Amino acid sequence: MTSQTYSFIVVGGGPAGCALAASLAKSSKRPSVLLLEAGERNDDRALKVAGKRWMTFMESNLNWGYKTTPQEHCSGRQLDYSRGKCLGGSSAINFGVYTVGARDDYDQWAAELEDDTFAWKNMQARFKDLETFAGAIARPENRKYGAPQAVDHGDKGALGVGYAAEWESDLPLVLDAFEEAGLPLNPDHNSGNPIGMSLMVNSTHDGVRTTAVDLVKNAPANLVVIADSPVQRVLVEGKKTVGVEANGKHYLATKEVILSAGSLDTPKILMHSGIGPGEELKKFNIPVVQDLPAIGQGLKDHPFTSLLVTRNPETNDRNSFFQNPDAISAAMKQWEQDGTGPWARYGCQLGSGWFKSDRIAASDEFKALPADVQDLLNRETIPHYEIATHFPVHHLMPQMFQDYSYICIAVFLMNEQSTGEVRLQSSNPDEPLLFDPHFLEHPYDRRACIEMYRHLLELTEHPAFAKDTISTVMAPASKSDEDILQFWRDNVSSSWHMTGTVKMGQAGSKHAAVDKAFRVFGMENLRVADMSVVPVLTNNHTQATAYVTGATCADVLIREYGLDQQ
Known part of the structure; x- marks a missing residue:
C-alpha cells in the first residue's frame, strides 16, 4: 500500500483542529501538515447567512x-x-455564539495541571490572536448595553x-x-x-x-487539507504512533499525530486503535495497546x-x-x-x-x-x-x-x-x-x-x-x-458543549488520559487537542474554548520542536 508522509497529521477539521493545523503550518520551519476531515468541504456560502x-x-x-x-x-x-460533519466542524452548524468564559475557569485549569500555559493571562493572549473583534454599536442609545475595552480583544486574527x-x-x-x-x-x-x-x-x-475554515483559508502550501476522510484508527508500532488509517488509506507522520475529532469521536478513534478501557476493548475483540480507563469517562x-x-x-x-x-x-x-x-x-x-x-x-x-x-x-x-x-x-x-x-x-x-x-x-x-x-x-x-x-x-x-x-x-x-x-x-x-472524555491531568491520575503537553499517556507521538481533553467545563458556549485549545497545543508543539527558530 502506498502511503503519504507528513511531519504532523491533525485529525478533525473543527475549531481545535483548524487552529492547530494553521498555527503549525505557519510556524517558521514550515513543517508539512495534513488536516484530515471526515465530512465534506462545505463551500456553500448560502449556509453562512x-x-x-x-x-x-x-x-x-x-x-x-x-x-x-x-x-x-x-x-x-x-x-x-448534533456534531458538525464538514470542514469547520461544529462551528459550521452551531448557533453562532462566541463567548470565552471566566478567567477563573482557565486559572483552575492551570492549577490542576500546575502549568501556567493554561492560565487566563496566557489563554486571553491566544484568544486575542485568534480574533478580529467588531464591537461597534451604531445607535448611541444602545451603547449602554456593551462597552468592550480594546485591551480585551484582538484586531488581526482570522476569526x-x-x-x-x-x-x-x-x-x-x-x-x-x-x-x-x-x-x-x-x-x-x-x-x-x-x-x-x-x-x-x-x-x-x-x-x-x-467558521473554523477561516483559519485555514489562506494557509501556506505546506498545509494539505483532505475532506471526506473519516479516520478509523491510528497506526501504531508497539507504543509508537506512526500514522492514521482513513477509509483504507494510510497517512504517515514523522513527528506527531494529533486527534482533534471532538469529545464524541476522538475517544472512538482511540478505542478502535486499542487505546482505552482495556476490559471494554476486550469485549469487542479489540487488541489492547494501552489500557486507559479514563478514555470515554468524564463527559x-x-x-x-x-x-x-x-x-x-x-x-x-x-x-x-x-x-x-x-x-x-x-x-x-x-x-x-x-x-x-x-x-x-x-x-x-x-x-x-x-x-x-x-x-x-x-x-x-x-x-x-x-x-x-x-x-x-x-x-x-x-x-x-x-x-x-x-x-x-x-x-x-x-x-x-x-x-x-x-x-x-x-x-x-x-x-x-x-x-x-x-x-x-x-x-x-x-x-x-x-x-x-x-x-x-x-x-x-x-x-x-x-x-x-x-x-x-x-x-x-x-x-x-x-x-x-x-x-x-x-x-x-x-x-x-x-x-x-x-x-x-x-x-x-x-447545548452541544460536550467536554472531558479524554481528560487532561497529572500523570498517574485515574481520571486522566493525556498530560499537560496533550500527550496520550503511555503512547509516543500521539496527542489529543480538542474539547475532550479540557478538564474544566468552561462557563461559556464552548466553541471559543475549542479554538483556544487547538491554539494552545500548537504553541506547545512549536516550542517543543523548535518550529519558530530561524
Whole structure:
C-alpha cells in the first residue's frame, strides 16, 4: 500500500483542529501538515447567512445526527447530540455564539495541571490572536448595553466576531426590563468576567457566519487539507504512533499525530486503535495497546431549557418579515449582494448573562458538594447559570408559529455535577459510540435547575417585562419544585458543549488520559487537542474554548520542536 508522509497529521477539521493545523503550518520551519476531515468541504456560502445560523444543523449532510442514550432522569428521552460533519466542524452548524468564559475557569485549569500555559493571562493572549473583534454599536442609545475595552480583544486574527450591526427592536426593551428587575449589566462577557447581562458576542462578521475554515483559508502550501476522510484508527508500532488509517488509506507522520475529532469521536478513534478501557476493548475483540480507563469517562455538558411567551406585536416587527414570503426572498437577495438587510438583523443579536444565585449557594445540595467544588463555585467570575433572550425558536419548530411576536428565553446550567460517559457499542469503527451524559442525575443539578428557572419566572413576572406579555406558551405548570423539575425532565436539551472524555491531568491520575503537553499517556507521538481533553467545563458556549485549545497545543508543539527558530 502506498502511503503519504507528513511531519504532523491533525485529525478533525473543527475549531481545535483548524487552529492547530494553521498555527503549525505557519510556524517558521514550515513543517508539512495534513488536516484530515471526515465530512465534506462545505463551500456553500448560502449556509453562512447570519440570520439563518439557527437552521444549519438541520442539513443532514453536515451533521453526524447523533442522539444520546435514553436519559433516565429526563423522562427516558433521547436528546439531540448534533456534531458538525464538514470542514469547520461544529462551528459550521452551531448557533453562532462566541463567548470565552471566566478567567477563573482557565486559572483552575492551570492549577490542576500546575502549568501556567493554561492560565487566563496566557489563554486571553491566544484568544486575542485568534480574533478580529467588531464591537461597534451604531445607535448611541444602545451603547449602554456593551462597552468592550480594546485591551480585551484582538484586531488581526482570522476569526471575525462581535456584535451584529442591526438589532431587533424589542431587544433593548427586554434588556431594560431585566435591568429594572434586578439583573446587573456587564459591559463585555469576553473580558474574563461573564457575570451580568450583556450583548452576546457572535461568531459572525458583516452578516456572514464565521467558521473554523477561516483559519485555514489562506494557509501556506505546506498545509494539505483532505475532506471526506473519516479516520478509523491510528497506526501504531508497539507504543509508537506512526500514522492514521482513513477509509483504507494510510497517512504517515514523522513527528506527531494529533486527534482533534471532538469529545464524541476522538475517544472512538482511540478505542478502535486499542487505546482505552482495556476490559471494554476486550469485549469487542479489540487488541489492547494501552489500557486507559479514563478514555470515554468524564463527559460534561451544559443542559438547558426555555421559557416562551407571546408578546405585544407593537413591540417588534417580526410578523412583517416572517409572514411575508416576498420580504424573505428580497432579503436573501440583499444578503447575497452585501451581507446586509433583514437576514443580518433578525435572530442576529441576542442578549445573555451569567449569574450567581444566593438561593443555590444556600441550598443543602450546594453544601453537600465537596469543599473544593464549593470553593470553585464561589469564585468571583464563576456563574451558576446563564440566561439568554431572543432565541429564534421558530426556525427550529416552524409548525408552532404563525405569530412571530414572541420571546423565547433559554436558561443553561453551568458547572453541572452529573458526569456522563461515552462507550463502545460495536467493533466497527464506523459505528458511533453510545453517548450517555447522565443529565439531571446529581442532586445539585436538580436543585440548581429548579432555582434558576424560578428566577427566570420571577424576571418575566416583573411589571417591566410582563406589561408587554400576552400569554405564556411554554413554562412549568406552577412555580413548585416538583413542577419546575418535571418541566426540565420533559424539555431539557444539550447545548452541544460536550467536554472531558479524554481528560487532561497529572500523570498517574485515574481520571486522566493525556498530560499537560496533550500527550496520550503511555503512547509516543500521539496527542489529543480538542474539547475532550479540557478538564474544566468552561462557563461559556464552548466553541471559543475549542479554538483556544487547538491554539494552545500548537504553541506547545512549536516550542517543543523548535518550529519558530530561524
